[in-house]
Amino acid sequence: MSRQERHDRHVEEIERQVRQLRVVVTSGADLAARVPTCPDWSLEELVRHTGGALRWVDHMVRLRAPREVPEPEVPGYGGPVERGDAAALDAWLAEAGQLVVGALREAGPDTPVWTWAWERNTGFWARRVTHELTIHRADATLAAGLPYEVAPDVAADAIDEWLQIVEYVQRTQPDDAARELRGPGRTLHLHATDAPAGLDAEWVVELTEEGVVWRRGHEKADVALRGPLTEVLLAFYRRVTPDSGRLEVLGERELLEFWLERATFG
DSSP states (O other): OOOHHHHHHOOOOHHHHHHHHHHHTTTTTTSEEEETTTTEHHHHHHHHHHHHHHHHHHHHHHOOOSSSGGGGGTTTTTTSSSSSSSHHHHHHHHHHHHHHHHHHHHHSSOOOOOOOOOOOOOOHHHHHHHHHHHHHHHHHHHHHHHOOOHHHHHHHHHHHHHHHHHHHHHHOOOTSSGOOOOOEEEEEEESSOOOTOOOOEEEEEEEEETEEEESSOOOSSSSSEEEEEHHHHHHHHTTTTTTTSSSSEEOHHHHHHHHHHHOOOO
């Protein structure tokens, strides 16, 4: 798949994910309820955070911003003035989705723009927004007691990106908890048991003395996490526990817990 095709796929997915998150907002769920996977937030606060992030990215992409734009400078960042109004929150979220989709689609993947990470272009933001939505929609859906699903290619790429983030944090933030995710020679294996044909949904993660090294593939490891791809994704992001009933842990559970406690970005 070319860079443009990947970008188009991410933008398409952002559009879909916003529609699905809006379903949660308008489902009649209690907007004041705490979100179990983000306990500092209510459901409304989670949605406001997510919609604000969409507007922030839209603003930077439209400006071709060479440096980070402070959130207070982003028009409409905070959301509706009234709290607890599902219709107003839904309309604000819908507009945020339309804005960021339009900006990313117009910019394409290679337009230079500030990012916090290893790529400094709009393609980075299309991918990051996709997975920000993928996980926070899971937070919202689980809080509302609704079923959650995500496309297999999106779930697999979200795991890839998470591993890249851990690598990046190890290189650039020496005081972060991820610094402890080092060797010698400990390995983890993620194994999705329901991946469709043609999708390699297995990962091997090595904790070396220099830092995390990972690759797609099937290999023996010190600990393996096996189960449906969506469940593996949510466990890897600490949205469900490995004991959720649909996952299996084989080998050194302590190593998996060691990883989950320290790979905590986002």
